[in-house]
Amino acid sequence: MLIAELNHRVRNILALIRGLITQTDTPGITTAGYVEALGGRVQALARAHDQVTLQNWSPAPLVTLFEAEIAAFMPDRHDRFRIVGPPILLRPGAFSSMALVVHELVTNSMKYGALSDSGSVEVVIDHRDGDGLFVTWREIGGPPVSPPTRVGFGTVIVERTIPFDLRGTAVVRFPPEGFEADFFIPARHLAGYAARPAAPSPEHGTSPEEGQSDPITQPLHGRRVLLLEDNMIVALTVENLLEDLGALQVLTASHIDSATEIMNREVVEFAILDINLGEETSLELAMRLRAASIPFFFASGYGDDAGLTPELAGTVIVRKPYGKHDLHKAIITVLKA
Structure with a gap:
């Protein structure tokens, strides 16, 4: 039974990775861009897997997904990212689905949105008993926003993952003052509250976008x-x-x-x-x-x-x-x- 279950899970993971490999290959993407985008998505899934396996495949706080992504991209600039709301626990399946959504939100903001400039992001988590979890993403003070001319794979992940995987809803808007998104996660995917907000894993982070500045770009120079x-x-x-x-x-x-x-x-x-x-x-x-x-x-x-x-x-x-x-x-x- 254990081997059969392991085989099932491994095949599902391989199918997911194959899907990411195929879907990341969008028209016009460079080799470097492809490697960066695919690597970031795989890292987001790996980090989510770490969180839910810390306590033998247990629920994990949604807030840790946001904290870990922001810690990877802006380790010393948390003042530009604000999370309001309780440390709601998501069941493992929902947590893994949300990992890709959160990764795409942060990545897109770092590339094109408020976090690419001098703006900020606010996330509000609202738990309503008997109903579910409402999550809002608001970008403030960034460059002017306009709707995309084409729908890329990242946009598909943000708009379709929660409705498809969790039977919730996802609504995105592109007002000039900043990108906005509203999500709803049904109550069956929730598992109560965490005792305290968990810190993001220090070992796992998504790779920064190519060209993002580092204090020392070649720390192994000459070694x-x-x-x-x-x-x-x-x-x-x-x-x-x-x-x-x-x-x-x-x-x-x-x-x-x-x-x-x-x-x-x-x-x-x-x-x-x-x-x-x-x-x-x-x-x-x-x-x-x-x-x-x-x-x-x-x-x-x-x-x-x-x-x-x-x-x-x-x-x-x-x-x-x-x-x-x-x-x-x-x-x-x-x-x-």
Whole structure:
């Protein structure tokens, strides 16, 4: 039964990812734009999955979706984003559906709306007993707004996800003073109130739009980086990201023996270690890096349950899947320590 259920869920996830791959490929989009848009949507789903699995597939507060997206795009400018309302819990299925809606709202505002300029956004969450949840999105003080000339996939997600998946409603408007959206989520998708508003996961963030400014755009400039990763596709992707972040050379290993050989013959100035490598872990290698004062962090699909030893407690962990922004943030954190 467990294997059958797992097979069902994995196939559904793969079908969803395939759909995102297909639908993101809109006319006129550049390769870089396609990668950025698809990566952001996958990251939004991954972060939502983290939230609902923290307590064994339990409801999670809607407010955390907004907080996590804003934290990724504007970590030091929360004054431009305001959320009013209670920490209502959404059931896992509804939470995952809303993850894409919230991601598109924030992304579109960062590209074209109030958050692309000097404006602000206000979100009001209104819970009405016996009825459901009303959510309003208002953009204020941004550039003049006009209706889009074509309907892109992001707009489709915002307008159709809640009516289709949750049998609620979604209404969008484009007044000149700022984009507006009203959503209704039926009561059957709600699960009461959170004890307190939960903080967004520090490890997961969506990738910022291409060209968005960072305090240090190439924190690995001139460094030789050891990448320990046992999945070739993941390794190839991370190699490219590390080069974009300034790495002089990326030395990739898929197992501990190979990583050890690299360290014995090459100068390693930074490292990223996948924790679990099939039948072995990278914990002993991490202790060697620490003894040599080589900065590093872990990458793992297990997140907070990565099984670190007491000696390595507190080491930065980036949760898979991750993008350029996640790497940038972790690198800056480690180098400042």
